[in-house]
Amino acid sequence: MNQVRELDTTLVEALRTLLGERLSTSRGVREHHGKDESYYPYAPPDAVVFPHSTEEVRDIVNICRLHRTPIIPFGVGTSLEGHVLAIHGGVCIDLSQMNQILAVREADLDASVQAGVTRKQLNEHIRHSGLMFPIDPGADATLGGMAATRASGTNAVRYGTMRENVIALTVVLADGRVIKTARRSRKSSAGYDLTRLFVGSEGTLGVITEVTVRLYAIPEAMSAAVCSFKDIAGAVETVIQTLQSGIPIARCEALCATTMHAINAYSRTNYTEQPTLFLEFHGTQAGVEEQARLVQEIAHANGGMAFQWATRAEERNKLWQARHDAYFACLQLRAGTRCVSTDVCVPISRLIECIVQTAGDIERASMPIPLFGHVGDGNFHCVILVRPDNEADMAEAKAFNERVVNRALDMEGTCTGEHGVGFGKMKWLPKEHGAALDLMRAIKRAFDPGDLMNPGKVVSREA
Amino acid sequence: MNQVRELDTTLVEALRTLLGERLSTSRGVREHHGKDESYYPYAPPDAVVFPHSTEEVRDIVNICRLHRTPIIPFGVGTSLEGHVLAIHGGVCIDLSQMNQILAVREADLDASVQAGVTRKQLNEHIRHSGLMFPIDPGADATLGGMAATRASGTNAVRYGTMRENVIALTVVLADGRVIKTARRSRKSSAGYDLTRLFVGSEGTLGVITEVTVRLYAIPEAMSAAVCSFKDIAGAVETVIQTLQSGIPIARCEALCATTMHAINAYSRTNYTEQPTLFLEFHGTQAGVEEQARLVQEIAHANGGMAFQWATRAEERNKLWQARHDAYFACLQLRAGTRCVSTDVCVPISRLIECIVQTAGDIERASMPIPLFGHVGDGNFHCVILVRPDNEADMAEAKAFNERVVNRALDMEGTCTGEHGVGFGKMKWLPKEHGAALDLMRAIKRAFDPGDLMNPGKVVSREA
Numbered sequence: 005m006n007q008v009r010e011l012d013t014t015l016v017e018a019l020r021t022l023l024g025e026r027l028s029t030s031r032g033v034r035e036h037h038g039k040d041e042s043y044y045p046y047a048p049p050d051a052v053v054f055p056h057s058t059e060e061v062r063d064i065v066n067i068c069r070l071h072r073t074p075i076i077p078f079g080v081g082t083s084l085e086g087h088v089l090a091i092h093g094g095v096c097i098d099l100s101q102m103n104q105i106l107a108v109r110e111a112d113l114d115a116s117v118q119a120g121v122t123r124k125q126l127n128e129h130i131r132h133s134g135l136m137f138p139i140d141p142g143a144d145a146t147l148g149g150m151a152a153t154r155a156s157g158t159n160a161v162r163y164g165t166m167r168e169n170v171i172a173l174t175v176v177l178a179d180g181r182v183i184k185t186a187r188r189s190r191k192s193s194a195g196y197d198l199t200r201l202f203v204g205s206e207g208t209l210g211v212i213t214e215v216t217v218r219l220y221a222i223p224e225a226m227s228a229a230v231c232s233f234k235d236i237a238g239a240v241e242t243v244i245q246t247l248q249s250g251i252p253i254a255r256c257e258a259l260c261a262t263t264m265h266a267i268n269a270y271s272r273t274n275y276t277e278q279p280t281l282f283l284e285f286h287g288t289q290a291g292v293e294e295q296a297r298l299v300q301e302i303a304h305a306n307g308g309m310a311f312q313w314a315t316r317a318e319e320r321n322k323l324w325q326a327r328h329d330a331y332f333a334c335l336q337l338r339a340g341t342r343c344v345s346t347d348v349c350v351p352i353s354r355l356i357e358c359i360v361q362t363a364g365d366i367e368r369a370s371m372p373i374p375l376f377g378h379v380g381d382g383n384f385h386c387v388i389l390v391r392p393d394n395e396a397d398m399a400e401a402k403a404f405n406e407r408v409v410n411r412a413l414d415m416e417g418t419c420t421g422e423h424g425v426g427f428g429k430m431k432w433l434p435k436e437h438g439a440a441l442d443l444m445r446a447i448k449r450a451f452d453p454g455d456l457m458n459p460g461k462v463v464s465r466e467a
Numbered sequence: 468m469n470q471v472r473e474l475d476t477t478l479v480e481a482l483r484t485l486l487g488e489r490l491s492t493s494r495g496v497r498e499h500h501g502k503d504e505s506y507y508p509y510a511p512p513d514a515v516v517f518p519h520s521t522e523e524v525r526d527i528v529n530i531c532r533l534h535r536t537p538i539i540p541f542g543v544g545t546s547l548e549g550h551v552l553a554i555h556g557g558v559c560i561d562l563s564q565m566n567q568i569l570a571v572r573e574a575d576l577d578a579s580v581q582a583g584v585t586r587k588q589l590n591e592h593i594r595h596s597g598l599m600f601p602i603d604p605g606a607d608a609t610l611g612g613m614a615a616t617r618a619s620g621t622n623a624v625r626y627g628t629m630r631e632n633v634i635a636l637t638v639v640l641a642d643g644r645v646i647k648t649a650r651r652s653r654k655s656s657a658g659y660d661l662t663r664l665f666v667g668s669e670g671t672l673g674v675i676t677e678v679t680v681r682l683y684a685i686p687e688a689m690s691a692a693v694c695s696f697k698d699i700a701g702a703v704e705t706v707i708q709t710l711q712s713g714i715p716i717a718r719c720e721a722l723c724a725t726t727m728h729a730i731n732a733y734s735r736t737n738y739t740e741q742p743t744l745f746l747e748f749h750g751t752q753a754g755v756e757e758q759a760r761l762v763q764e765i766a767h768a769n770g771g772m773a774f775q776w777a778t779r780a781e782e783r784n785k786l787w788q789a790r791h792d793a794y795f796a797c798l799q800l801r802a803g804t805r806c807v808s809t810d811v812c813v814p815i816s817r818l819i820e821c822i823v824q825t826a827g828d829i830e831r832a833s834m835p836i837p838l839f840g841h842v843g844d845g846n847f848h849c850v851i852l853v854r855p856d857n858e859a860d861m862a863e864a865k866a867f868n869e870r871v872v873n874r875a876l877d878m879e880g881t882c883t884g885e886h887g888v889g890f891g892k893m894k895w896l897p898k899e900h901g902a903a904l905d906l907m908r909a910i911k912r913a914f915d916p917g918d919l920m921n922p923g924k925v926v927s928r929e930a
Contacts (some may be wrong), residue, residue: 029665085675111707111816148584167663168631183903188896189812190844191880193617193667194888194899195925196907200630203722204656221713244574250684254714292752309770349652354572381653425658440646443914444659450913451906462658 012050015071019053019095022063026054026101028357037076037096040083041143042393043342049076054101058174058182058213061097065211066180067286068095074459077207079149080295080324082141084345085426087153087206091460097211099136099148102349105129106214114171114188116216116407119148126217130178135219138163141422142328147215150343151423154204158327161247161380162254162286163220165422170203174214178452180289190215201447206424207458209451223286226254227296229311236279236363236375238307240356243281243379245302247352251295255284260363263330263374263387270333271326281308282327289433334374341371341389344401348412349383349421358415359384362408370400383421410435425462433463477512478534482516482558484842485526489517489564500539500559501545504606505891506805506855512539512553513523517564520675521637521645524560528674529643531558537922540670543613548889551566554923560674562611568592569677576650577634579679582611588887590678592698598682601626604885605791610678616887617667621790624710624843625717625749626683628885631668637677641915651679664910669887670921672914674788684747690759691783692774694766699826699838700744701770705840706744708765710815714758718747718787721844723826724753725800726793726837726850733796734789744771745790746784751777797837797850804834804852807864811875812846812884821878822847825871833863846884875900888925896926 019027028034029051033459038048038293050073055061068075074094081088090096102118105126109115110133117126125146126137140157141150149155151173158167163169172186187199202209233239239258246253259267264277283299300311314323326333335343350358359375366373377384388404390397407418409432419432433441442461451457455464473665482488482490491497492514501511513536518524531538537557544551553559565581568589572578573596580589587607589600603620604613612618614636619628638750648661665672696702702721709716722730727740747761748755763774777786789796798806813821822838829836829849840847851867853860872895884894896904907926914920918927 051619075812109814109816111711112814113710114814119592134584154660156654160654164631167654167660168627177906181902181905183901183906187876187899188814188879189846189881190815191619191630191812191846191876191884192624193619193810193883193885194881194892195628195667195896195904196672196910197617197660197663197667198903198906200660204658204660209659221711223713239784247576248574248684251687287754288757290757291750292751294751346654349654351572351575351577351651352653353572383652383654412652413650416651418650418652418657420653420656421654422656424656429657433658436650438646439644440648440661442644442648443640443661446746446913447659450909 012071012073015067015073016051018067019064020052022060022067023053023055028052037078037088037098038090040081040086040088042084042086043246043344043390044086044089044428047089047091052091052096052098052323054098056101058176061176061213062180062182064095064097065176065178069178069180069454069456072454072456074456075211076458077152077211079146080122081212082143082145083149083426084423087424087426087461091427093134099146100211108133108137108166113219114215114216115219117147118214120146121152122146127361130219134222135217136222137217139166139169142331147217148212151203151212151215152206154324156378156422157383158255158257158324158378160378161256162252166203167200167217170199170215171218172216173202174211175202175210177210177280178454178457191357204424206462207446208462208464209457225289225292226284226286226320227292228282228284228323230275230316230323231283231297231311232276232278232279233279234278234307236359237356239279240379242303242306242308244352244355246299247380249298251298253283253295253299253380254286255282257282257327257376258379259330259376260374262372263334265377266333266337266374267326267330270336271329282323316344317372325363330376331387338389339373340391342387342392344405345423346386346405346408347420347423348408348417350412350417351379352382354415354417355379355382355439358411361411362386365404365407369404371397377398380422382417398453427461430462475534475536478530478536479514481528481530482514482711485530486518486620491515491615492754498542500551500561501553503544503549505547505549506807506853507552507891509739510552510554512559513556515561516557517561521639524639524674524676525643525645527558527560528639528641532643532917533857535917535919537919538674539921540615540674542609543585544790545606545608545618546612546889547886548891550887550889550924554890562609565676568859571596573598576682577679578682579677579826580610580799581677582610582675585609588614589876593682597685599685599747600680600682602629602632605794610680611675614666614675614678615669619844619885620788621720621841622717623841624719625715629666632665632681634660634679634681636662636665636675638665638673638675640673641917641920646925652797666689667887669889669925671911671925671927672920688752688755689747689749689783689807691745691747691777691786692759693738693786694744694746694774695739695741695772696743697770698739699822700819702742702744703822703842705766707815710843711763712761714761716746716758716843717749718745718841720745720790721842722793722839723837724795725835726839729796729800729837730789730793733799734792736789745786793839794850797852801852803854805855807851807853807868808886809849809868809871810883810886811871811880812882813875813878815845817878817880818842818845823872828867828870832867834860844884845880890924893925
């Protein structure tokens with residue numbers, strides 16, 4: 005995949021004329037843009053460009069199309085399935101310099117940003133407005149990248165994923181046209197839902213250059229809690245009963261004992277190293293207290309210990325930072341490892357069964373495999389710690405992943421709850437979607453007949 | 468549009484062989500299926516079929532395709548923009564006999580139904596489960612029709628629209644293939660969002676035969692209130708401030724004085740005939756009381772009178788039935804009239820301006836035009852009462868509608884918040900979507916190259 009390509013000098017000249025110093029063909033820059041957080045081998049693009057505007061992206065796309073050159077959009081490179089790897093060469097469009105916040109409309113509870121704005125940048129910008137943008141994948145990803153991957157995070161159980169929180173997108177199409185996918189009203193029945201079609205399209209249907217997202221009033225009260233359980237099933241059962249009771253919990257994350265051990269070592273915390281729930285309640289002061297009391301009762305009935313509270317903002321931030329760092333913490337459990345991460349998501353009724361069976365696989369594995377996830381959504385991750393140059397490790401990891409994915413698909417679940425397809429998950433789509441996959445291919449052909457938009461990803465011809 | 472077509476006897480024979488008595492070419496049945504709740508003239512199909520299963524729908528589609536005959540899906544005929552009118556003739560697929568509830572999964576908070584199940588039927592079925600399906604367009608529409616129209620209703624401010632509440636669809640495509648648009652997990656990043664593409668496609672991309680929807684725990688406490696205001700702006704301002712405060716209000720509907728008058732006459736109620744909010748709070752007992760107290764304070768500051776409460780289920784049902792009947796109540800204000808309904812939706816920050824300017828139009832109109840709507844979503848309706856055979860009435864109604872739509876589009880809004888496009892709103896899509904409309908056409912061509920799926924609606928070649 006990582007073959008050396010002849011540089012198309014007229015292409016580079018045209019891009020240089022357009023962008024000057026904001027074009028790079030240096031090895032270092034290309035290599036940085038030829039990898040993500042996954043274990044896949046480098047696949048650097050032929051050139052990297054750094055546009056500042058939708059118009060520049062349009063011009064770049066037009067130049068690339070004339071030269072029949074693939075186009076790979078790039079945010080900050082935190083994807084986990086090889087989304088940004090230039091497996092067919094081409095030009096990487098690094099959108100990180102498109103980092104302007106275009107409008108924050110407090111009355112409408114929305115904001116429009118250039119695609120390179122990160123979630124933390126947006127939240128920092130609106131810090132004094134009383135509003136927040138709650139979608140939080142572990143990494144400080146760009147909003148363009150989060151939209152492209154249909155990302156979510158710990159708040160999805162209450163606030164939804166990028167699917168529910170993108171209001172409109174500006175997109176540069178393969179033919180150079182620039183479209184807005186929707187108006188700014190909260191709902192509309194005016195035609196096909198192009199917004200949702202581009203959310204999750206991973207750069208394969210066009211380049212997202214601007215994103216309008218929903219914002220939320222920061223709740224009057226927020227309170228987080230940590231609760232240990234003697235087994236993971238009790239933790240998950242607590243979450244299921246909480247949801248069925250209609251308690252509007254904001255976050256409910258389960259972490260296995262191994263993950264808690266990794267977090268303690270990495271984040272210098274001293275949590276009990278047992279299966280654990282991290283919980284958060286949002287609402288009025290009285291509402292939060294009431295929710296917490298109800299969930300505590302449910303947890304107790306399922307073998308949960310007393311809640312440890314984190315109510316002050318610093319304490320809560322420390323707790324959630326530890327949760328977000330769980331992935332990196334786990335990587336430290338075994339020296340020199342990379343991670344193969346599973347990302348299945350199943351209907352809640354099957355979640356205990358799915359996790360318990362997977363815990364059996366983990367016990368039989370030769371490497372440490374921490375397990376944690378967004379159990380309120382039915383989504384969990386196994387972080388398989390592999391030495392990427394060790395064939396036995398890689399074979400075992402692939403077989404493990406395969407078992408977990410097949411298990412989830414057999415339970416009416418999905419191979420990826422939030423990481424996306426990239427090229428790493430393409431092989432599962434026939435089993436997951438059946439004939440519907442042909443329809444996805446038809447959309448790809450209609451939008452990108454030349455197969456230039458992030459080719460070889462999601463549903464492209466080459467698997 | 469309503470031309471008489473030669474019946475294709477081999478087509479009818481093939482359908483009769485498949486369906487026996489569940490095929491009708493009688494004038495009465497065809498005329499019943501050639502209209503909806505709109506003021507548009509009848510356009511009856513050539514034949515009406517009543518399948519019982521996805522497989523029968525597939526066979527019908529295959530027969531129609533062989534005979535190059537248009538296919539129009541039909542639920543209960545409550546659409547408002549001519550969605551179901553057979554403007555190019557063809558076979559109407561009446562899905563009302565596909566009314567089986569296939570599964571209610573209490574643990575997963577979801578249900579799967581055949582497309583002909585109505586929202587009230589589903590709620591009646593799950594009455595004892597402690598769950599509810601909250602999406603409530605005024606009519607008792609089918610879930611297939613609601614999905615196809617991307618319907619919403621009074622609960623959308625809290626629970627979302629069909630966009631947020633459809634988990635998966637079974638769809639018969641134009642080429643006879645049957646697909647499932649998604650797995651049953653709550654979230655997924657596995658490829659393009661086909662579910663959202665079919666939600667709102669109005670039968671133009673395929674025939675929806677089964678729908679899996681989200682259910683919600685019935686809140687511990689529900690309390691509704693009625694509050695009069697001296698002007699509509701105060702009512703709308705109350706809603707805006709409520710949303711900005713993050714109060715999770717379940718319903719907030721504004722109704723003008725004329726609408727209140729119509730409701731009193733139709734539903735034998737005695738509400739104050741002034742601009743009014745109908746509100747509802749869902750939560751725990753304490754939570755509902757707290758929400759209600761906060762909103763009462765906001766309303767008072769905006770010129771609202773004291774809340775009249777409806778807490779018992781019968782009182783609440785009576786109140787919301789009156790709200791749902793507002794459309795029919797308004798039709799009684801002027802004998803022999805039909806209704807041209809506007810359906811714009813704008814960002815909340817522009818809503819007062821949009822409504823106040825529209826109220827000016829209403830004052831200058833020659834006919835009564837009640838105004839009411841889902842102000843929490845930015846969506847409101849003007850019910851223009853016309854005598855359909857009176858040219859002056861129709862010209863005035865069209866000009867009124869045009870002014871309101873242009874006003875909404877100029878405010879970054881949409882021509883239709885929830886009624887859909889049908890053929891009545893097609894002329895607005897170029898202004899609303901610009902170049903994005905071409906992308907919708909590309910999808911239509913890719914999914915339905917023969918233009919047989921509800922042709923002439925949404926984005927079809929003929930406007």
